[in-house]
Amino acid sequence: MSNRFILNETSYHGAGAINAIADEAKARGFKKAFVCSDPDLIKFNVTKKVTDVLDAAGLAYDVYSNIKPNPTIENVQTGVDAYKAANADYIIAIGGGSSMDTAKAIGIIIANPEFADVRSLEGVADTKNKSVPILAVPTTAGTAAEVTINYVITDAEKNRKMVCVDPHDIPVVAFVDPDMMESMPKGLTAATGMDALTHAIEGYITKGAWELSDMFHLKAIEIIARSLRDAVANTKQGRADMALGQYVAGMGFSNVGLGIVHSMAHPLGALYDTPHGVANAIILPTVMEYNAPATGEKYREIARAMGIKGVDAMSQEEYRKAAIDAVKQISLDVGIPADLKDIVKPEDIPFLAQSAYDDACRPGNPRDTSVEEITELYKSLM
Numbered sequence: 001m002s003n004r005f006i007l008n009e010t011s012y013h014g015a016g017a018i019n020a021i022a023d024e025a026k027a028r029g030f031k032k033a034f035v036c037s038d039p040d041l042i043k044f045n046v047t048k049k050v051t052d053v054l055d056a057a058g059l060a061y062d063v064y065s066n067i068k069p070n071p072t073i074e075n076v077q078t079g080v081d082a083y084k085a086a087n088a089d090y091i092i093a094i095g096g097g098s099s100m101d102t103a104k105a106i107g108i109i110i111a112n113p114e115f116a117d118v119r120s121l122e123g124v125a126d127t128k129n130k131s132v133p134i135l136a137v138p139t140t141a142g143t144a145a146e147v148t149i150n151y152v153i154t155d156a157e158k159n160r161k162m163v164c165v166d167p168h169d170i171p172v173v174a175f176v177d178p179d180m181m182e183s184m185p186k187g188l189t190a191a192t193g194m195d196a197l198t199h200a201i202e203g204y205i206t207k208g209a210w211e212l213s214d215m216f217h218l219k220a221i222e223i224i225a226r227s228l229r230d231a232v233a234n235t236k237q238g239r240a241d242m243a244l245g246q247y248v249a250g251m252g253f254s255n256v257g258l259g260i261v262h263s264m265a266h267p268l269g270a271l272y273d274t275p276h277g278v279a280n281a282i283i284l285p286t287v288m289e290y291n292a293p294a295t296g297e298k299y300r301e302i303a304r305a306m307g308i309k310g311v312d313a314m315s316q317e318e319y320r321k322a323a324i325d326a327v328k329q330i331s332l333d334v335g336i337p338a339d340l341k342d343i344v345k346p347e348d349i350p351f352l353a354q355s356a357y358d359d360a361c362r363p364g365n366p367r368d369t370s371v372e373e374i375t376e377l378y379k380s381l382m
Contacts, residue, residue: 003210005255008147010173013244017177018050018137021092022057024173028133033061034088036079036103038069038095046139046183047094054092062086067095070154070161070269070276071102073118079106080116083132090133093146093171094180096192097276100136100145101152104169107131111168118153122162123360129168136171139180141231141242142192142277144199144250146174154270159351161266163360170254178236178243186232189242190334191277193228196246197327198261198280200224201288201302203253205295206364216252220245221305225330232334257364260356261287264374267355274343281336282343285328286381292320294367299323306330340381349378 012020025033033054037047042065054061064082067075083091083106093103109115111129121127136146145151149167154160184192203209204217223245230238264287265279292299300319303311306326311319332338344352353375356362362369 003212005212006149006167006170007251008171008174011147011176011247012174013176013247015177015179015240017175018053018180021050021053021135021137021175022059024135025059025090026057028090030090030133031060032086032088033059033090033092034083034086035061035063036067036091036093036095036099036106037063037065038067038099039065041095041099041139044183046180049180050092050094050137061092062088067098067102069098070273071098072154072156074156075102076105076109076118076153080109083110090135092135092137094137094139096138096140097143097145097152100138100143103134104131104145104151105153105164107134108166108169119155119162121153121164121166124165127166127168131169134171136174137180138174138176138243140184140188140192141181141239141246142195144196144246144254146171146176147247147250148254150254152266159267159271160355161270163266165360174247176243176247178239181239181243182234186234187335189232189234190228190336191275191281193224193231193242193246193277193334194281194284194331194336195277196242196249197221197224197228197330198284199246199253199258200249201284201327202258202261203249203256204302205291205298205366206253206257206259207366208256208364210256213252213256216248218301218305220249220252221302223248225306225326228330229333258361259287259291259365260362260369260374262361263356263359263365264352264377266359266361267352268343270355271348271352272343278336281331282338282340282381285324285331286377288324288327290377291365291367340378344378344382346382349375352378
């Protein structure tokens with residue numbers, strides 16, 4: 001059996017990385033960009049940092065901003081129509097996971113019109129053609145959508161999120177510029193940072209993990225653990241380190257999958273519009289406790305990467321607890337709620353549990369589970 005690993009063709013890292021957008025667009029012969037960005041980024045002139053680069057280079061573009069925080073089928077459908085009307089030949093996605101996911105779905109449908117029904121993209125869709133070329137500019141340090149083959153679209157009619165996995169959707173170039181992230185408020189920085197930590201930890205313990213992915217995930221845990229608090233405090237070094245850490249996590253989990261932290265978080269976003277990173281952060285320690293028996297010695301390495309000293313002298317029970325406690329502490333330090341009691345309605349738990357079990361991330365969980373056990377996990381978080 002072989003293991004597949006997919007990454008961007010090219011990525012730029014560091015302050016000022018977005019200045020390379022014009023060079024890349026010209027070198028690839030692109031004529032007109034379809035810029036996907038959400039209304040808030042446009043309102044606060046974050047998107048303008050990129051369009052200024054395009055303007056200075058004399059590159060044409062149209063802007064599309066009908067994008068919600070948890071993008072919907074409708075956002076994708078109107079985006080497809082807008083792309084066609086723009087006569088564009090590439091996409092620039094500027095934002096967090098919402099803008100990137102919308103751009104990926106648009107790009108896939110334009111290149112594979114037989115998948116015009118957005119619902120047909122759920123799971124592992126058998127698309128034949130690569131997406132319209134996407135240049136990705138993250139403005140949050142969390143989703144790593146700029147380097148993953150995944151995207152998530154909300155089916156508003158059914159109150160559920162569709163996880164789509166397609167190697168054809170990965171952006172061709174990523175521009176990971178911490179200057180694009182400096183306007184993130186503390187709450188968003190904390191939520192997206194905990195999303196990145198969840199990616200690293202779940203990717204490290206998932207059933208599909210192997211040595212190459214482990215390398216990325218352990219390094220990502222180390223970087224995120226030392227830098228997230230500083231990023232929330234808006235230090236320049238903290239921002240720069242988190243920009244790198246979340247990207248490194250994405251390099252790993254995109255290729256090996258996740259687990260039931262994400263499975264349980266997705267329906268919270270669909271039903272209550274809960275920020276994805278907040279949901280992950282609340283759920284992560286509880287699911288780590290649940291998964292511990294199926295993780296061998298991996299929690300020792302998580303604890304070590306989180307900065308815990310003396311792990312080699314600890315028993316298995318001690319280093320597992322140390323890893324979980326370290327995750328709880330960083331979540332507390334950056335202001336994440338401790339439970340779901342202000343989010344979840346008890347009468348919705350059966351629906352949430354079934355949705356989580358049906359989620360595309362669930363099969364990767366290191367411990368086999370059931371609707372009944374997921375139900376109890378939700379209840380324990382109330």
